[in-house]
Amino acid sequence: MELKAVLDNLYASRSPRHLANDPLSFCHRYASPADREIAGLLASCLAYGNVKIILRNLATVFGAVGPSPRRFVEEFEPEAGMRLFAGFKHRFNDGRDLCALFLAARTMIEEADTIGDFFLGCHDPEAEDITPSLTEFSSAILAFDYSPVFGTAAIPADSAFPFFFPSPASGSACKRLCMFLRWMVRADDGIDLGLWKEISPAQLVIPVDTHIHRIARNLGLTARRQADWRTAREITAALRRLDPDDPVKYDFSLCHLGISEGCDGTVTPLCEACPVVKCCAGELS
Template sequence: MDSKELKDFLDTKADQYEQPQFVRDDPIQIPRMFQLRQDCEIAGLLSATISWGNRKSILKSGHRMMELMDGSPYDFVINHSKSDLKPLTGFVHRTFNGVDLITFIHCLKRMYVQYGNLEAALLANLKGDSLQTAIHRFKQDFFYEHPGTRTLKHLGDPAKGSAAKRTNMFLRWMVRPADKGVDLGLWKNISSAHLSCPLDVHSGRVARKLGLLDRKQNDAKAVIELDHSLRELDAMDPVRYDFALFGLGVFEKF
């Protein structure tokens, strides 16, 4: 298909899948449980961080994390005692375990004490328009007091070649408007135009079949290449096509 046909096709698919029913089986349902901005941010970052593997397992683990934080993640992060952390030690989701969850809680507390919210933390690490560079700096900032721990592997780093799929997904949730009933649109100081597609095996496979991506690895270079292709289709909101690529790959086995 030519470029206009491709855009029309992907626009249709993006509209088809960016619907409230998408939330039912997606990890974004975890942050959407909350009203308080900080609760949404914490629930979003933690749920995105464990978002690999079976989706039912991801949802079960995401809800379990919220239960372990008494259904009030921000209050738990800010006000927890050492004894409050003990029940978290038994948490396991694939390679993300209780040690990782507790480390995230310590890191999140420092970020909120220092910045007030995670959008401000990311903006402090944003130089120019590159969110991928900001993700690298944000990770360094996030783990500032916990260098060299096993938990670092759970946040991807574009500077080290990672596609940072889960962090890019978290940013999509926070930044893109909430008018379609899926993303949250909580962060008003970052433009959707600067977002990158959460590249994974499904979106990567479909993107290659549609001629949007040539690179075979799903890595940081592939994210840049896919960014370029999607921005040609919609420069102001390129990541809306994440719904199309994901839906075509997961639901339609395109």
């Protein structure tokens, strides 16, 4: 199949340059799996918007966190955290939301030792994909007691913290959570980390952002115009026909056609050198 050969070659073309331009690079700063897991949660939750701003704001957060994200979370005290991140802002998330995220991570490791083990408590290994697991995971996190941050157990309406933990049940594509799962679950290939070995990569769903949605449409992996959970599952199903055991292996390389290589969906001189050009339909209306 021509598309499989093209995408397998694209997968093989991943480079350190692409990784350096990706939030996942922050995980690679740490040798410890425990630190990488926490770093992955932080980096994925803030991975929305302009990539330069994402990387700049993550550098600020990790600079404050220090040499061990796991130790920072274990010792996290909301009152001190609110002072430390008082001026933090990433689009519509602020320092208060960030402190709630640290509190959520601390709660997960207090209850289950690792975020991975907490996720396993929500996971259905018999399901077709991670839809029910991710629904349960987000629901469980949003049900934690956040009164040390917000002053009330319930998350206030003016907080954007729930944006960190969307649910497939709402129709959201859950891009950042799917990306976090890809980082944790896929085998260590120099890009992804392979930390959560109890979960099958075959169950993962591709993280759909504007780049993946546009490129997937151009490659004929979906015709849907809305970048929602249904579209994410449809793209994943198409990729599963190419690699049933590891369908989202292509995500990083496809996404960086846009992030790092400049593909914007229009036909330009860049297309001549694009590794997927012979399978691409060009600009779609």
